Amino acid sequence: MENETSLDIDIDFMKTLSVLYVEDEEETRELLARFLERRIGVLHTAANGQEGARVFAEHHPDVVVTDIKMPVMDGLEMAASIKSSTRDVPIIVITAYSEQDYFIRAIEIGVDRYVIKPVNTDTLLGAIYKSAKAGAQARELEHARQTVIETLEQTIAVVSRAIExxxxxxxxxxxxxxxxxxxxxxxxxxxxxxxxxxxxxxxxxxxxxxxxxxxxxxxxxxxxxxxxxxxxxxxxxxxxxxxxxxxxxxxxxxxxxxxxxxxxxxxxxxxxxxxxxxxxxxxxxxxxxxxxxxxxxxxxxxxxxxxxxxxxxxxxxxxxxxxxxxxxxxxxxxxxxxxx
Ligand SMILES: [Fe+2]
Ligand SMILES: [Fe+2]
Incomplete structure (x- = not known):
């Protein structure tokens, strides 16, 4: 996990992203949702971890942003369930300094970043950008590796048929x-x-x-x-x-x-x-x-x-x-x- 500092954000790239934002406090959720909606492609929201997990399974967003303490299912429980199905979706937790006890569990689960409350919107946007960018680069690299292996396999198959x-x-x-x-x-x-x-x-x-x-x-x-x-x-x-x-x-x-x-x-x-x-x-x-x-x-x-x-x-x-x-x-x- 790492904290964020401000950075140049590729606005066009942000417009291609879908993000799931999970927060139980209605006022905070609506405020932040309004901010995010204007800056990213698609925003899904949920009011607790259980709802968040369901929305995640349905829409497969590129990034998940979640509060920790929530009724029904907390943010880390949801993060754990998401990470157990797909390792490569970045998860950002929003946390208060008073919730530092959760940090170890968050690291164990594989949470990618955290943003401290009260949320600075630019910091959150930066965290989303960096997480999504890293994920996209990892996928591109994996795709390139797969292409090389496929080409190698095809070449070897040609040699194989030539021998036979x-x-x-x-x-x-x-x-x-x-x-x-x-x-x-x-x-x-x-x-x-x-x-x-x-x-x-x-x-x-x-x-x-x-x-x-x-x-x-x-x-x-x-x-x-x-x-x-x-x-x-x-x-x-x-x-x-x-x-x-x-x-x-x-x-x-x-x-x-x-x-x-x-x-x-x-x-x-x-x-x-x-x-x-x-x-x-x-x-x-x-x-x-x-x-x-x-x-x-x-x-x-x-x-x-x-x-x-x-x-x-x-x-x-x-x-x-x-x-x-x-x-x-x-x-x-x-x-x-x-x-x-
Ligand atoms: Fe042989
Ligand atoms: Fe043989």
């Missing part, structure tokens, strides 16, 4: 692995930030196959040991391709480790347990399930039931237990028709 165009039999494999990986990660409750990384990493997890001769990739026979060994180089090759790119997520590592197994029997480095990054442990399961459920040039599709049997049987030995459980839940929820 060399191998029509695995067309859409990375896309489907990505969809399932994301669903598993969300089921496991990992952070949205990590989910985004998994979405991108899984979309290019087989990028290293670009270095494998197309004849081997599309070979309709069962592969020889030598051919298998060549295929297995795709994890390291993918890592080498991606290692130079500065992603905010460990994408190159996800690609390198997606064929590692929990008991150390995987490749290329025979990592075990938590030596393998969580993202790769998740992608690995989606990869196994998708591959088994789909047709391959050297065999027909084994079906999703057979894939579930595989991960269930090797839960903990080859595959991460939590990721297996989450994967099975995800598939159950879709009635085993995840890609249909």
């Amino acid at each position: 165009s060399r191998d029509p039999y695995t067309d859409g494999h990375q896309k489907r692995v990505s969809l399932l990986s994301v669903a598993i990660a969300e089921e496991m409750g990992v952070t949205p930030e990590t989910v985004t990384g998994i979405r991108l990493g899984s979309l290019v997890h087989d990028v290293g196959k670009i270095r494998i001769p197309a004849e081997i990739l599309t070979n309709p026979r069962r592969l020889s040991t030598v051919e298998m060994d060549i295929i297995k180089t795709h994890s390291q090759a993918g890592y080498d391709i991606l290692a130079g790119a500065k992603f905010p997520w460990p994408v190159a590592r996800m690609v390198l480790e997606h064929h590692e197994r929990m008991n150390g029997s995987g490749y290329p480095n025979g990592l075990a347990g938590e030596q393998i990054c969580l993202e790769a442990r998740i992608i690995c399961i989606a990869d196994v399930v998708e591959s088994m459920a789909s047709f391959r040039p050297y065999r027909p599709a084994l079906g999703i039931e057979r894939a579930v049997e595989e991960i269930r049987m090797n839960r903990g030995s080859l595959y991460d237990e939590n990721a297996v459980d989450a994967c099975i839940k995800v598939l159950e929820k879709s009635d085993y028709k995840f890609w249909d």
Whole structure:
């Protein structure tokens, strides 16, 4: 929380704002409302916290200004209920020096600013302006960040399709692995930030196959040991391709480790347990399930039931237990028709 000093106010910006003003004393409310109405876009008023919460839910104003001591529901109770539904709406409390006991609670709730009684109207206007401006800037920044991530995702999706165009039999494999990986990660409750990384990493997890001769990739026979060994180089090759790119997520590592197994029997480095990054442990399961459920040039599709049997049987030995459980839940929820 911070106090206000006078500052230059962008009048046009103020005219775009909607504000909720909550005050129980009728005379004060009407006086201040008249002042605010002339300076902001839309003003909503309420006579107590309960009414304020209701008006807030209906109109979603940009800023809330509230008195503290009010009948039915006080201003801080209302602030707490608003903040629990939306963190990013600035709340300004109007408070008397004698009410300083409330300050700690106000800080805990996340109240953004306070204005001392008796209210200096310019100070209040300044507080509304600064709060709304900060909120608008934060939203703009978040919007720009989202746009960058979306562009990155689209670029990676293009690369993903380009890799698969060399191998029509695995067309859409990375896309489907990505969809399932994301669903598993969300089921496991990992952070949205990590989910985004998994979405991108899984979309290019087989990028290293670009270095494998197309004849081997599309070979309709069962592969020889030598051919298998060549295929297995795709994890390291993918890592080498991606290692130079500065992603905010460990994408190159996800690609390198997606064929590692929990008991150390995987490749290329025979990592075990938590030596393998969580993202790769998740992608690995989606990869196994998708591959088994789909047709391959050297065999027909084994079906999703057979894939579930595989991960269930090797839960903990080859595959991460939590990721297996989450994967099975995800598939159950879709009635085993995840890609249909
Ligand atoms: Fe792979
Ligand atoms: Fe794969």
